[in-house]
Amino acid sequence: MTIPREGTNLDPWYELYADRTAGLSASEVRALFAVASRPEVVSLAGGMPFVSALPLERVTTSMERVMREQGSRALQYGSGQGTPELREHILEIMALEGVRAGVDDVVVTTGSQQALDLIAKLFLDSGDVVLAESPSYVGAMGIFRSYQAEVSHVAMDDDGIIPQALVERIASMRAQGRAIKFLYLIPNFHNPAGVTLSWERRLEIIEIARREGILIVEDNPYGLLWFDRPAPHAMRSVETEGIVYLGSFSKTLAPGFRIGWALAPHGIREKLVLAAESAILSPSVANELIVSDYLASTDWKGQIDTYRGLYRDRRDAMIDALEHYLPDLHWTMPNGGFYIWVTLPDGLDSKGMLPRAVKELVAYTPGTAFFADGSGRANLRLSYCYPSPAEIREGIRRLAGVVRGEQELLSTFSPSTSPERVGTAPHVISPPPNIG
Ligand SMILES: Cc1ncc(COP(=O)(O)O)c(C=O)c1O
Numbered sequence: 001m002t003i004p005r006e007g008t009n010l011d012p013w014y015e016l017y018a019d020r021t022a023g024l025s026a027s028e029v030r031a032l033f034a035v036a037s038r039p040e041v042v043s044l045a046g047g048m049p050f051v052s053a054l055p056l057e058r059v060t061t062s063m064e065r066v067m068r069e070q071g072s073r074a075l076q077y078g079s080g081q082g083t084p085e086l087r088e089h090i091l092e093i094m095a096l097e098g099v100r101a102g103v104d105d106v107v108v109t110t111g112s113q114q115a116l117d118l119i120a121k122l123f124l125d126s127g128d129v130v131l132a133e134s135p136s137y138v139g140a141m142g143i144f145r146s147y148q149a150e151v152s153h154v155a156m157d158d159d160g161i162i163p164q165a166l167v168e169r170i171a172s173m174r175a176q177g178r179a180i181k182f183l184y185l186i187p188n189f190h191n192p193a194g195v196t197l198s199w200e201r202r203l204e205i206i207e208i209a210r211r212e213g214i215l216i217v218e219d220n221p222y223g224l225l226w227f228d229r230p231a232p233h234a235m236r237s238v239e240t241e242g243i244v245y246l247g248s249f250s251k252t253l254a255p256g257f258r259i260g261w262a263l264a265p266h267g268i269r270e271k272l273v274l275a276a277e278s279a280i281l282s283p284s285v286a287n288e289l290i291v292s293d294y295l296a297s298t299d300w301k302g303q304i305d306t307y308r309g310l311y312r313d314r315r316d317a318m319i320d321a322l323e324h325y326l327p328d329l330h331w332t333m334p335n336g337g338f339y340i341w342v343t344l345p346d347g348l349d350s351k352g353m354l355p356r357a358v359k360e361l362v363a364y365t366p367g368t369a370f371f372a373d374g375s376g377r378a379n380l381r382l383s384y385c386y387p388s389p390a391e392i393r394e395g396i397r398r399l400a401g402v403v404r405g406e407q408e409l410l411s412t413f414s415p416s417t418s419p420e421r422v423g424t425a426p427h428v429i430s431p432p433p434n435i436g
Helices: 019-023 028-036 056-074 084-095 111-123 138-146 163-175 199-212 266-280 285-297 300-325 350-359 389-413
Strands: 106-109 129-134 150-157 180-185 215-219 243-248 260-263 339-343 379-383
Touching: 019 138, 056 285, 084 106, 084 243, 084 260, 084 285, 106 111, 106 266, 111 138, 111 180, 111 215, 111 243, 111 260, 111 266, 129 138, 129 163, 138 150, 150 163, 163 180, 163 199, 180 199, 199 215, 300 339, 300 389, 350 389
Parallel strands: 129 150, 129 180, 180 215, 215 243
Antiparallel strands: 106 260, 243 260, 339 379
């Protein structure tokens, strides 16, 4: 066989890749995982759930029972839509968020990440537009990019996406003749912004989407992890035809099972199952049975309460530390989930500051990861889900040293330089000015 002579020294196949691979690049979050895994670094970067809080002996019991009692089924191919018993359990879980549906409406996926990929595969052609909050989940934007679509951000504030900004963005995209395929939203405890879409706005957004004929993808992995009061009911609780709802066991149980789900209107669901079968034939039956057994034999609501208490303590530890060490910064106040979105003082650049932070043994995710065009230098995402409260405090103490150091450097060398700021007020997260 002759190796093609085009390409690069590193990869002789480079010239042969499909155009869409241009969108496949390592995210900043991914690159950070390598650095942040060094034990001496306090990582406030990743979104890893604290799975050590799970009753591991219960999980072990479920694994053993499934293998003993249903081993040959567990190790076989299964339904592309997922096992009926798991889909039944999923209905119970969604009922907690006000969603009523039937077992046939649910498609089990390999994490909600796969559901996002399948939706993108079904809807996105090159040059299509996906509307998303500003900022948005880096992993979803990577998928949309890999299907050669463009993410167009819509401004949000402490109550989530701003309805009027959505109306204006739709109008400006359509005026340019662009095809809007769907609106991607994370209404609860947003990743990365930490904020929650208010109930009034949920209704307004649904109304706008109905009027404009735009499908909503409601991505809700964090909804049950609330702290002080439950999140408003899911948008899917009041709109069935215009929403694809995505759920996941990754944050409420464990990401290692790789089980998520989609709840979709009939036509989309049929296509989702076909696309899922073509991608993976069926989700892991073993994992589906283990999760079903665990849910049937464990007080899973109590276990979610344990997670909620744990993450609430960590959120409190982070807010206390920010108030103590960095009182002049602005940050969002999450009422659940894993993340706080921080706005740096004027002139500071979260991406440029990261090497210094890592040198000082603290890691965070620069805001640039969460915008399609790399803006967001004035922001960073802090995660409080994984480190202990003491580590969080130490991490913020180190971060404060880094911020002070950068401020000193800035005032010494370039008093007038300031990276482009986004936002018209400290709490408003506006879209990058150069997008549609
Ligand atoms: C908003 C959002 N959607 C989807 C995912 C993917 O989750 P899963 O593990 O279910 O694939 C994540 C993971 O962090 C997320 O934050």
